[in-house]
Structure formats: structure tokens, C-alpha cells
Amino acid sequence: MSCYLYAVVPGPGRPSVEGLRGVGGATVSTVLEGDLVGVVSEVPDHEFDERALRAQLEDLTRLEAMARAHHGVVDTLADHATVLPLRLATVYRDHQRVREVLRERREEFAAVLASVDGRMEWGVKVYAVPSAPATSTPATSTPASASTASTSCASSAGESSSSRPVSGRAYLEQRLRLRRERDSGRRRAEEMSRRVDAELRGLAEDARHHRPQDPRLSGARGENVLNAAYLVPRSRGDEFSARVREFGVGESAVRVELTGPWAPYSFAAVESVEEREPSR
Numbered sequence: 001m002s003c004y005l006y007a008v009v010p011g012p013g014r015p016s017v018e019g020l021r022g023v024g025g026a027t028v029s030t031v032l033e034g035d036l037v038g039v040v041s042e043v044p045d046h047e048f049d050e051r052a053l054r055a056q057l058e059d060l061t062r063l064e065a066m067a068r069a070h071h072g073v074v075d076t077l078a079d080h081a082t083v084l085p086l087r088l089a090t091v092y093r094d095h096q097r098v099r100e101v102l103r104e105r106r107e108e109f110a111a112v113l114a115s116v117d118g119r120m121e122w123g124v125k126v127y128a129v130p131s132a133p134a135t136s137t138p139a140t141s142t143p144a145s146a147s148t149a150s151t152s153c154a155s156s157a158g159e160s161s162s163s164r165p166v167s168g169r170a171y172l173e174q175r176l177r178l179r180r181e182r183d184s185g186r187r188r189a190e191e192m193s194r195r196v197d198a199e200l201r202g203l204a205e206d207a208r209h210h211r212p213q214d215p216r217l218s219g220a221r222g223e224n225v226l227n228a229a230y231l232v233p234r235s236r237g238d239e240f241s242a243r244v245r246e247f248g249v250g251e252s253a254v255r256v257e258l259t260g261p262w263a264p265y266s267f268a269a270v271e272s273v274e275e276r277e278p279s280r
Contacts, residue, residue: 127222128189
């Protein structure tokens with residue numbers, strides 16, 4: 001069996017992992033080395049050798065299941081302790097190797113844990129929300145038979161001109177208006193992003209800007225113009241979240257989204273932690 005390492009926590013007052021399940025439903029346990037604790041599960045070698053692990057990471061269903069289990073363990077730990085989350089699929093050959101890593105990198109791990117002690121991560125996204133699409137269509141896009149029928153019915157029934165397809169010129173003017181509205185909405189969202197970020201940095205101890213999310217992947221409506229994470233003292237969490245919720249009120253073209261609190265993933269990164277070691 002190999003050893004899957006989820007996170008590192010301080011040794012004193014380490015949280016109980018009794019009943020906690022991790023990747024593949026495996027039991028979660030701890031490995032103590034000095035004043036650090038590795039939170040681990042035993043996983044089958046044949047599922048986490050280099051080839052099998054690559055296959056898991058390329059299979060979206062299996063990757064999602066692994067990520068959900070991994071983050072579930074980390075977030076449970078974060079409810080009760082300071083936590084240094086490690087990357088998904090950080091696997092070592094056995095418990096002894098985990099102890100060696102904790103001993104070899106003790107100063108680095110301890111420094112990161114100290115920097116996030118008593119703090120949680122909050123995520124804030126700002127979106128430029130598009131206007132509702134127009135329902136009118138240009139006359140040139142309507143089939144000839146349908147256009148003729150519409151004109152005939154309108155003439156006989158005395159319908160107003162607003163029910164008829166718009167002209168090509170009117171259609172282009174409409175498109176231009178929508179583009180201007182979209183550009184104006186994006187500018188407002190960018191202005192809001194700058195204001196949000198400046199004010200929230202005053203409530204947080206640190207901040208990270210991530211790449212804006214592609215709506216085709218996230219499924220979110222609108223264009224993501226700010227995707228930020230903030231490291232906030234637990235004691236200011238309520239104040240921080242209340243302030244975020246005030247932004248964007250009454251703004252039809254801008255949406256502000258708050259997530260968290262989470263374990264400090266964006267602020268607890270450590271360099272060059274091996275993601276996979278050969279099994280014995």
C-alpha cells in the first residue's frame with residue numbers, strides 16, 4: 001500500500017480524524033513526526049502508480065471524485081485546526097517516507113502553518129452580467145414564405161409595426177446598442193472590481209488574484225473580471241462576508257459572488273512537494 005498525504009497540521013492539539021474517510025473511501029489516519037502531523041490514507045499501489053494515476057487524472061469522473069474526497073478531508077481539518085493543504089494526489093511509498101518528508105521540511109512547513117494560523121480563505125468573484133438578448137430578428141433572417149405570411153396577416157389584422165421583423169438597418173443599430181451596453185457593463189464591472197479589491201485588502205491580511213474563469217467551463221452567467229482569494233482572520237470572517245454582500249446591490253450589470261470560508265489553499269503552497277514516489 002502507498003501513503004496518500006492530504007495535509008500537514010501542527011502536532012499540539014491535533015484534530016481527531018476518527019470516522020473520517022478519504023480518497024476511495026479509505027480510512028484517514030495521522031503520522032506524527034516531531035511537532036508536525038501528516039494526515040494520510042493508505043491507497044492501493046496499483047491505483048496510484050504513475051500510469052494508473054495519470055489515467056485517473058485524465059478521467060473527469062474519477063478526478064472529480066478524488067478532488068471531492070481530498071478537499072472534504074482538508075476542509076474537515078480546517079474546521080478544527082490550522083492546516084497546510086497539499087496538492088491533489090500527493091503520494092508516498094509508506095508512512096516512514098512521510099515521516100522523513102516532515103522531518104526534512106520541518107522549517108518550511110512550520111513557517112507556512114504559522115503564516116495561516118487563525119486565518120481562513122474567502123473567494124470573491126465579480127462578473128459583468130450581459131443584458132437580456134433582444135427577441136427581434138432582421139428581415140433578412142426570416143424565410144421568404146414566413147415573411148410574406150407575416151406581412152399578409154399584419155395587413156389584414158391591422159397589427160402594429162412593432163410586431164414585424166425589424167429592417168436590416170434597425171437590426172444593426174440594435175446590435176450596436178447591445179454591444180455598447182455590454183462594453184459599458186464590463187467597464188462598470190472592472191470599476192467595481194477595483195473598488196472591491198481595494199476595500200477587501202483592508203480587511204484581509206493577504207490576497208491572491210487567479211485567472212478569470214471561462215464561463216464555458218464554470219457554467220456561470222456573465223464574464224468573470226475578478227477572481228480573487230483573501231486570507232482573513234477567523235475573527236473578521238463575519239465582517240468580511242457582510243461587506244462583500246453589500247457590493248453590487250442595485251447593480252443590474254454587475255454580480256459579486258462570495259465563497260468560503262475554506263482552508264487557505266491559495267496561501268499555503270509549498271514548493272516541490274513530490275506528487276508521486278515509486279512503490280517498493
